[in-house]
Amino acid sequence: MSHAGTRTPDEELSQFRVRGEIPVPVLINWLTAAAIPLLTFFAWRAVRQDSAALVPTFLTIFAVLLGVNALLYFLLGHQTLQRRGFIVLIVALFTFLAIQAVEDGSAIIWLFAYPPIIFYISQARVGVIACVGGIAGLIFLFSPLGDALFNSPYSTSFRISMIIVLSFEMVSCYILDQSRRRSKLGLLRLAAEFEHAAKHDALTGLANRREAVEQLENEYERYRRTQRPFSVLLMDIDLFKSINDTYGHQAGDELIVLVAQCLRDQCRRVDTPARWGGEEFLVLLPETGAEDALQTANRVRSAIEAASVTVENRTVGATVSIGVGTIEGNESIDRLLQRTDEALYRAKEGGRNLAIPAGD
Numbered sequence: 001m002s003h004a005g006t007r008t009p010d011e012e013l014s015q016f017r018v019r020g021e022i023p024v025p026v027l028i029n030w031l032t033a034a035a036i037p038l039l040t041f042f043a044w045r046a047v048r049q050d051s052a053a054l055v056p057t058f059l060t061i062f063a064v065l066l067g068v069n070a071l072l073y074f075l076l077g078h079q080t081l082q083r084r085g086f087i088v089l090i091v092a093l094f095t096f097l098a099i100q101a102v103e104d105g106s107a108i109i110w111l112f113a114y115p116p117i118i119f120y121i122s123q124a125r126v127g128v129i130a131c132v133g134g135i136a137g138l139i140f141l142f143s144p145l146g147d148a149l150f151n152s153p154y155s156t157s158f159r160i161s162m163i164i165v166l167s168f169e170m171v172s173c174y175i176l177d178q179s180r181r182r183s184k185l186g187l188l189r190l191a192a193e194f195e196h197a198a199k200h201d202a203l204t205g206l207a208n209r210r211e212a213v214e215q216l217e218n219e220y221e222r223y224r225r226t227q228r229p230f231s232v233l234l235m236d237i238d239l240f241k242s243i244n245d246t247y248g249h250q251a252g253d254e255l256i257v258l259v260a261q262c263l264r265d266q267c268r269r270v271d272t273p274a275r276w277g278g279e280e281f282l283v284l285l286p287e288t289g290a291e292d293a294l295q296t297a298n299r300v301r302s303a304i305e306a307a308s309v310t311v312e313n314r315t316v317g318a319t320v321s322i323g324v325g326t327i328e329g330n331e332s333i334d335r336l337l338q339r340t341d342e343a344l345y346r347a348k349e350g351g352r353n354l355a356i357p358a359g360d
């Protein structure tokens, strides 16, 4: 998972979805589908109960606007627009329900639906701001100034209970939401670790053979589209068995890590150095012709020849033999690897510590 730029984990989280999690646009659609008939029902009841014309009119307007918000989402597919539109509408709706004392004041208890929704569909920061704003608004509504402005029918005990219970619910929702976000982050990090482990070699940290094959296939596809050739270096540490036998397996492993580091140092960022087998490495050089590939091979070879590790106060170095292959015409990846392997074999036969271009 990327931690690029100044993105906070919260923003980062919204980019990913864990399997089974309800996507925010879907939840908003469900809530809209539930709210429209409910609002229509309460509007109809308000008409029947002879409430002021304002109430049924506003409830109907909210139902229509929620429908328009959903329609716009289906037409444009703009998730942020859908979410922001929905938040604005529900904040306005809950404010209206509270200050107009809809349903003789009982509609204010719908405010309890607000905290879980707001925390789920927006970032934690937005949820906190919305909840603190909501409680502040409610305290204002229940204050003597609110009474003077809106003439609320709520009893004192109801007001106290409403503020305490709603605050309790908001804090609970915040805690549960934090826990949900932390577990989601943990799951995403675990998935990223698994993905990394599946694609990389544990000893060297280089791409493993499976990942190298995948990159080769991608590069091959690009070659077929653009006809810009790519090259591969297939290399093998010389006389590695005798290094293991003389200095031990641990020293052998250290040399493998050293070779990997030399590859990293000598390759471009776009190249893929990979551990191909035990003491075999492959480097994929995208958009690289034969001449440049041979130059890179010789640079890598010299860097490895110059490097060494210290084992029990003894300096141990190694050399590598390299086959250098460049894709030609319509040949397959297998054919390219076969030609490159033959070149590697010739480098071994020719005395080792050599880079030999593949033949036809």
Ligand SMILES: Nc1nc2c(ncn2[C@@H]2O[C@H](COP(=O)(O)OP(=O)(O)OP(=O)(O)O)[C@@H](O)[C@H]2O)c(=O)[nH]1
Pocket: 236, 237, 238, 239, 240, 241, 242, 244, 248, 249, 250, 251, 252, 253, 256, 277, 278, 279, 348, 352
């Ligand atoms: N330490 C260590 N040794 C390994 C690893 N993987 C393979 N080897 C050893 O590498 C050696 C490879 O030897 P060979 O393929 O016979 O060839 P070589 O001795 O390198 O000789 P040439 O390739 O002909 O230059 C074997 O002894 C393997 O056991 C590893 O991960 N760590």
